[in-house]
Amino acid sequence: MKKIIVATFFFIGFLAYSQNSQAQAQIGGGLVFGFDIGTVGINVRGDIPVTDEIDVVPGFIYYFESNINIFEVNANGHYNFDAGDTVQPYALAGLNISHFSYDTEILGFGIEADGTDVGLNLGGGINFDLGGISAFAEGRLLLGGFEDFSLTGGVLFPIGN
Template structure:
Protein backbone atom coordinates (compact mmCIF):
# COMPACT_ATOMS: atom_id res chain seq x y z
CA UNK A 1 0.00 0.00 0.00
CA UNK A 2 2.82 2.40 0.87
CA UNK A 3 4.60 1.68 -2.43
CA UNK A 4 1.42 2.38 -4.40
CA UNK A 5 0.86 5.66 -2.54
CA UNK A 6 4.48 6.63 -3.09
CA UNK A 7 4.22 5.92 -6.82
CA UNK A 8 0.99 7.90 -7.04
CA UNK A 9 2.55 10.81 -5.14
CA UNK A 10 5.61 10.91 -7.39
CA UNK A 11 3.43 10.66 -10.49
CA UNK A 12 1.33 13.60 -9.35
CA UNK A 13 4.47 15.55 -8.52
CA UNK A 14 5.53 15.19 -12.18
CA UNK A 15 2.20 16.84 -13.19
CA UNK A 16 2.09 14.87 -16.44
CA UNK A 17 -1.64 14.17 -16.39
CA UNK A 18 -3.00 15.08 -19.81
CA UNK A 19 -6.27 15.08 -21.75
CA UNK A 20 -6.55 15.47 -25.49
CA UNK A 21 -8.42 15.23 -28.75
CA UNK A 22 -7.33 13.79 -32.06
CA UNK A 23 -8.25 12.68 -35.56
CA UNK A 24 -7.69 9.07 -36.56
CA UNK A 25 -7.91 6.93 -39.67
CA UNK A 26 -8.85 3.24 -39.52
CA UNK A 27 -7.63 0.98 -42.33
CA UNK A 28 -10.45 -1.58 -42.01
CA UNK A 29 -13.35 0.87 -41.95
CA UNK A 30 -11.49 3.23 -44.30
CA UNK A 31 -12.91 6.26 -42.52
CA UNK A 32 -11.80 9.20 -40.40
CA UNK A 33 -12.46 9.12 -36.69
CA UNK A 34 -12.73 11.70 -33.94
CA UNK A 35 -11.22 10.76 -30.61
CA UNK A 36 -10.54 11.80 -27.05
CA UNK A 37 -7.79 10.48 -24.82
CA UNK A 38 -6.06 10.94 -21.51
CA UNK A 39 -2.71 10.02 -19.97
CA UNK A 40 -2.28 9.33 -16.27
CA UNK A 41 1.25 8.74 -14.91
CA UNK A 42 1.64 5.56 -12.88
CA UNK A 43 5.38 5.38 -12.33
CA UNK A 44 8.33 7.01 -14.07
CA UNK A 45 8.13 6.40 -17.87
CA UNK A 46 4.76 4.59 -17.65
CA UNK A 47 1.28 6.05 -18.20
CA UNK A 48 -2.18 4.57 -18.39
CA UNK A 49 -3.83 5.99 -21.52
CA UNK A 50 -7.56 5.40 -22.14
CA UNK A 51 -9.14 6.62 -25.38
CA UNK A 52 -12.37 6.59 -27.35
CA UNK A 53 -12.66 6.85 -31.14
CA UNK A 54 -15.91 7.38 -33.07
CA UNK A 55 -15.49 6.87 -36.81
CA UNK A 56 -17.51 8.97 -39.25
CA UNK A 57 -20.40 6.75 -40.42
CA UNK A 58 -20.22 5.64 -44.01
CA UNK A 59 -22.69 4.26 -46.46
CA UNK A 60 -21.95 1.59 -49.08
CA UNK A 61 -24.59 0.14 -51.41
CA UNK A 62 -27.40 1.15 -49.05
CA UNK A 63 -25.69 -0.21 -45.94
CA UNK A 64 -24.84 2.31 -43.22
CA UNK A 65 -21.80 1.43 -41.10
CA UNK A 66 -21.21 2.88 -37.60
CA UNK A 67 -17.98 1.96 -35.83
CA UNK A 68 -16.51 3.04 -32.47
CA UNK A 69 -13.80 1.75 -30.19
CA UNK A 70 -12.69 2.07 -26.58
CA UNK A 71 -9.04 1.52 -25.69
CA UNK A 72 -7.21 0.93 -22.41
CA UNK A 73 -3.50 1.26 -23.15
CA UNK A 74 -0.27 1.48 -21.22
CA UNK A 75 2.39 3.73 -22.73
CA UNK A 76 6.05 3.08 -21.87
CA UNK A 77 8.38 6.00 -22.66
CA UNK A 78 11.79 5.05 -24.06
CA UNK A 79 12.68 8.70 -24.63
CA UNK A 80 11.06 11.39 -22.49
CA UNK A 81 13.01 14.62 -22.59
CA UNK A 82 12.12 18.29 -22.98
CA UNK A 83 11.69 18.12 -26.76
CA UNK A 84 10.35 14.66 -27.50
CA UNK A 85 8.54 11.75 -25.90
CA UNK A 86 8.82 8.40 -27.72
CA UNK A 87 6.69 5.56 -26.41
CA UNK A 88 5.55 2.02 -27.10
CA UNK A 89 1.93 1.18 -26.39
CA UNK A 90 0.07 -1.97 -25.61
CA UNK A 91 -3.40 -2.61 -24.29
CA UNK A 92 -6.96 -3.75 -24.76
CA UNK A 93 -9.42 -2.66 -27.42
CA UNK A 94 -13.19 -3.03 -27.60
CA UNK A 95 -14.60 -2.33 -31.07
CA UNK A 96 -18.29 -2.12 -31.90
CA UNK A 97 -19.68 -2.16 -35.43
CA UNK A 98 -23.32 -1.62 -36.38
CA UNK A 99 -24.53 -2.20 -39.93
CA UNK A 100 -28.03 -1.06 -40.84
CA UNK A 101 -30.02 -1.29 -44.04
CA UNK A 102 -33.14 0.69 -44.90
CA UNK A 103 -35.29 -1.09 -47.46
CA UNK A 104 -36.83 1.65 -49.58
CA UNK A 105 -39.34 -0.70 -51.27
CA UNK A 106 -41.34 -0.94 -48.06
CA UNK A 107 -41.68 -4.68 -47.57
CA UNK A 108 -38.69 -5.26 -45.30
CA UNK A 109 -38.37 -2.00 -43.38
CA UNK A 110 -35.16 -1.12 -41.60
CA UNK A 111 -32.93 -3.85 -40.24
CA UNK A 112 -29.62 -3.74 -38.44
CA UNK A 113 -27.04 -5.95 -36.82
CA UNK A 114 -24.23 -5.04 -34.45
CA UNK A 115 -21.23 -6.86 -33.09
CA UNK A 116 -18.62 -6.06 -30.48
CA UNK A 117 -15.18 -7.63 -30.23
CA UNK A 118 -12.25 -7.46 -27.82
CA UNK A 119 -8.74 -7.19 -29.24
CA UNK A 120 -5.19 -6.16 -28.41
CA UNK A 121 -3.43 -2.91 -29.30
CA UNK A 122 0.26 -2.80 -30.23
CA UNK A 123 2.02 0.32 -31.45
CA UNK A 124 3.86 3.46 -30.58
CA UNK A 125 3.72 7.22 -30.56
CA UNK A 126 5.50 10.54 -30.29
CA UNK A 127 4.80 13.61 -28.18
CA UNK A 128 6.30 16.88 -29.42
CA UNK A 129 7.02 19.47 -26.73
CA UNK A 130 6.55 22.93 -28.25
CA UNK A 131 7.15 24.78 -24.99
CA UNK A 132 3.55 25.30 -23.91
CA UNK A 133 0.72 23.46 -22.16
CA UNK A 134 -0.36 22.08 -25.56
CA UNK A 135 1.45 18.93 -26.61
CA UNK A 136 1.02 17.74 -30.24
CA UNK A 137 1.27 13.97 -30.71
CA UNK A 138 1.14 11.26 -33.36
CA UNK A 139 0.38 7.60 -32.77
CA UNK A 140 0.27 4.42 -34.84
CA UNK A 141 -1.21 1.18 -33.56
CA UNK A 142 -2.36 -2.15 -34.90
CA UNK A 143 -5.48 -3.67 -33.39
CA UNK A 144 -5.22 -7.47 -33.24
CA UNK A 145 -8.86 -8.38 -33.81
CA UNK A 146 -10.61 -10.51 -36.45
CA UNK A 147 -9.49 -8.79 -39.68
CA UNK A 148 -7.14 -6.45 -37.85
CA UNK A 149 -7.01 -2.70 -38.24
CA UNK A 150 -4.17 -0.22 -38.49
CA UNK A 151 -5.05 3.10 -36.84
CA UNK A 152 -3.06 6.27 -37.41
CA UNK A 153 -3.86 9.23 -35.15
CA UNK A 154 -2.65 12.78 -34.61
CA UNK A 155 -3.84 15.48 -32.24
CA UNK A 156 -3.05 17.50 -29.17
CA UNK A 157 -2.93 16.83 -25.43
CA UNK A 158 -3.20 19.51 -22.74
CA UNK A 159 -1.25 19.30 -19.48
CA UNK A 160 -3.51 19.58 -16.45
Protein backbone atom coordinates in the same frame (compact mmCIF):
# COMPACT_ATOMS: atom_id res chain seq x y z
CA MET B 1 -21.67 -1.17 -23.54
CA LYS B 2 -22.67 2.13 -21.90
CA LYS B 3 -21.58 0.72 -18.53
CA ILE B 4 -18.11 -0.02 -19.92
CA ILE B 5 -17.74 3.53 -21.28
CA VAL B 6 -18.93 5.11 -18.02
CA ALA B 7 -16.63 2.85 -15.97
CA THR B 8 -13.68 3.79 -18.21
CA PHE B 9 -14.20 7.51 -17.67
CA PHE B 10 -14.62 7.05 -13.88
CA PHE B 11 -11.33 5.11 -13.95
CA ILE B 12 -9.67 8.00 -15.85
CA GLY B 13 -10.90 10.48 -13.25
CA PHE B 14 -9.74 8.31 -10.35
CA LEU B 15 -6.26 7.89 -11.82
CA ALA B 16 -5.96 11.59 -12.66
CA TYR B 17 -6.94 12.49 -9.09
CA SER B 18 -4.75 9.93 -7.35
CA GLN B 19 -1.62 9.97 -9.50
CA ASN B 20 1.61 10.55 -7.58
CA SER B 21 4.08 11.07 -10.40
CA GLN B 22 5.71 14.47 -10.89
CA ALA B 23 4.56 14.52 -14.53
CA GLN B 24 1.17 16.06 -15.14
CA ALA B 25 -1.95 14.27 -16.36
CA GLN B 26 -3.26 15.43 -19.73
CA ILE B 27 -6.49 15.20 -21.71
CA GLY B 28 -7.11 15.86 -25.37
CA GLY B 29 -7.77 14.28 -28.69
CA GLY B 30 -7.37 14.40 -32.40
CA LEU B 31 -8.11 12.71 -35.69
CA VAL B 32 -7.79 9.01 -36.54
CA PHE B 33 -7.66 7.25 -39.88
CA GLY B 34 -8.46 3.53 -39.85
CA PHE B 35 -6.91 1.94 -42.94
CA ASP B 36 -8.93 -1.29 -42.94
CA ILE B 37 -12.15 0.56 -42.04
CA GLY B 38 -11.25 3.19 -44.65
CA THR B 39 -12.63 6.18 -42.79
CA VAL B 40 -11.74 9.08 -40.48
CA GLY B 41 -12.72 9.35 -36.84
CA ILE B 42 -12.17 11.43 -33.74
CA ASN B 43 -10.15 10.37 -30.72
CA VAL B 44 -10.60 11.55 -27.12
CA ARG B 45 -7.97 10.39 -24.64
CA GLY B 46 -6.36 10.90 -21.31
CA ASP B 47 -2.68 10.49 -20.48
CA ILE B 48 -2.04 9.65 -16.84
CA PRO B 49 1.60 9.25 -15.69
CA VAL B 50 2.14 6.34 -13.31
CA THR B 51 5.95 6.48 -13.27
CA ASP B 52 8.50 8.40 -15.35
CA GLU B 53 8.47 5.58 -17.91
CA ILE B 54 4.85 4.35 -17.80
CA ASP B 55 1.60 6.17 -18.63
CA VAL B 56 -1.96 4.85 -18.57
CA VAL B 57 -3.81 6.11 -21.66
CA PRO B 58 -7.56 5.44 -21.79
CA GLY B 59 -9.40 6.62 -24.86
CA PHE B 60 -12.49 6.61 -27.04
CA ILE B 61 -12.65 6.66 -30.86
CA TYR B 62 -15.73 7.31 -32.98
CA TYR B 63 -15.46 6.73 -36.74
CA PHE B 64 -17.50 8.79 -39.23
CA GLU B 65 -19.11 6.21 -41.48
CA SER B 66 -22.43 7.11 -43.11
CA ASN B 67 -24.31 3.81 -42.74
CA ILE B 68 -22.42 2.16 -39.89
CA ASN B 69 -21.90 3.19 -36.27
CA ILE B 70 -18.33 2.25 -35.27
CA PHE B 71 -16.61 3.12 -31.99
CA GLU B 72 -13.77 1.86 -29.81
CA VAL B 73 -12.93 2.04 -26.12
CA ASN B 74 -9.19 1.62 -25.47
CA ALA B 75 -7.09 1.12 -22.34
CA ASN B 76 -3.43 1.39 -23.30
CA GLY B 77 -0.15 1.54 -21.47
CA HIS B 78 2.71 3.62 -22.87
CA TYR B 79 6.34 2.86 -22.16
CA ASN B 80 8.23 6.15 -22.61
CA PHE B 81 11.80 6.06 -23.92
CA ASP B 82 14.27 8.64 -22.63
CA ALA B 83 14.99 10.90 -25.60
CA GLY B 84 15.16 14.38 -24.09
CA ASP B 85 12.76 17.07 -22.95
CA THR B 86 11.02 18.03 -26.21
CA VAL B 87 10.43 14.71 -28.00
CA GLN B 88 9.16 11.61 -26.15
CA PRO B 89 8.88 8.36 -28.20
CA TYR B 90 6.82 5.54 -26.71
CA ALA B 91 5.73 1.96 -27.30
CA LEU B 92 2.12 1.05 -26.56
CA ALA B 93 0.16 -2.06 -25.70
CA GLY B 94 -3.35 -2.41 -24.38
CA LEU B 95 -6.88 -3.67 -24.64
CA ASN B 96 -9.54 -2.63 -27.14
CA ILE B 97 -13.31 -3.03 -27.18
CA SER B 98 -14.76 -2.32 -30.63
CA HIS B 99 -18.45 -2.04 -31.48
CA PHE B 100 -20.33 -1.62 -34.74
CA SER B 101 -24.00 -1.43 -35.64
CA TYR B 102 -26.00 -0.62 -38.73
CA ASP B 103 -29.59 -0.40 -39.82
CA THR B 104 -30.36 -0.28 -43.53
CA GLU B 105 -33.01 -1.21 -46.03
CA ILE B 106 -32.41 -3.37 -49.11
CA LEU B 107 -35.24 -4.14 -51.55
CA GLY B 108 -37.79 -3.05 -48.96
CA PHE B 109 -36.41 -5.30 -46.21
CA GLY B 110 -34.94 -3.80 -43.07
CA ILE B 111 -31.56 -5.21 -42.14
CA GLU B 112 -30.00 -4.65 -38.71
CA ALA B 113 -26.73 -5.99 -37.35
CA ASP B 114 -24.33 -5.23 -34.56
CA GLY B 115 -21.28 -6.73 -32.95
CA THR B 116 -18.76 -6.17 -30.20
CA ASP B 117 -15.31 -7.66 -29.94
CA VAL B 118 -12.28 -7.45 -27.64
CA GLY B 119 -8.82 -7.09 -29.12
CA LEU B 120 -5.21 -6.18 -28.41
CA ASN B 121 -3.55 -2.86 -29.32
CA LEU B 122 0.15 -2.77 -30.27
CA GLY B 123 2.04 0.21 -31.62
CA GLY B 124 4.05 3.28 -30.87
CA GLY B 125 4.21 7.02 -31.22
CA ILE B 126 5.83 10.29 -30.30
CA ASN B 127 4.77 13.10 -27.95
CA PHE B 128 6.06 16.61 -28.75
CA ASP B 129 6.26 19.18 -25.93
CA LEU B 130 5.05 22.50 -27.36
CA GLY B 131 5.39 24.47 -24.11
CA GLY B 132 2.17 24.06 -22.14
CA ILE B 133 0.48 21.62 -24.51
CA SER B 134 1.69 18.47 -26.23
CA ALA B 135 1.15 17.15 -29.74
CA PHE B 136 1.20 13.44 -30.50
CA ALA B 137 1.41 11.11 -33.50
CA GLU B 138 0.80 7.39 -33.17
CA GLY B 139 0.48 4.21 -35.19
CA ARG B 140 -1.57 1.36 -33.75
CA LEU B 141 -2.31 -2.19 -34.88
CA LEU B 142 -5.53 -3.70 -33.53
CA LEU B 143 -5.42 -7.49 -33.33
CA GLY B 144 -8.66 -9.37 -32.73
CA GLY B 145 -12.05 -9.63 -34.39
CA PHE B 146 -11.92 -6.04 -35.72
CA GLU B 147 -8.39 -6.03 -37.06
CA ASP B 148 -7.23 -2.63 -38.25
CA PHE B 149 -4.19 -0.39 -38.56
CA SER B 150 -4.76 3.25 -37.64
CA LEU B 151 -2.80 6.50 -37.51
CA THR B 152 -3.74 9.12 -34.93
CA GLY B 153 -2.56 12.69 -34.42
CA GLY B 154 -3.70 15.35 -31.99
CA VAL B 155 -3.04 17.55 -28.97
CA LEU B 156 -3.06 17.06 -25.20
CA PHE B 157 -3.75 19.74 -22.58
CA PRO B 158 -2.52 19.54 -18.95
CA ILE B 159 -5.11 19.01 -16.21
CA GLY B 160 -4.74 19.19 -12.45
CA ASN B 161 -1.96 20.98 -10.57
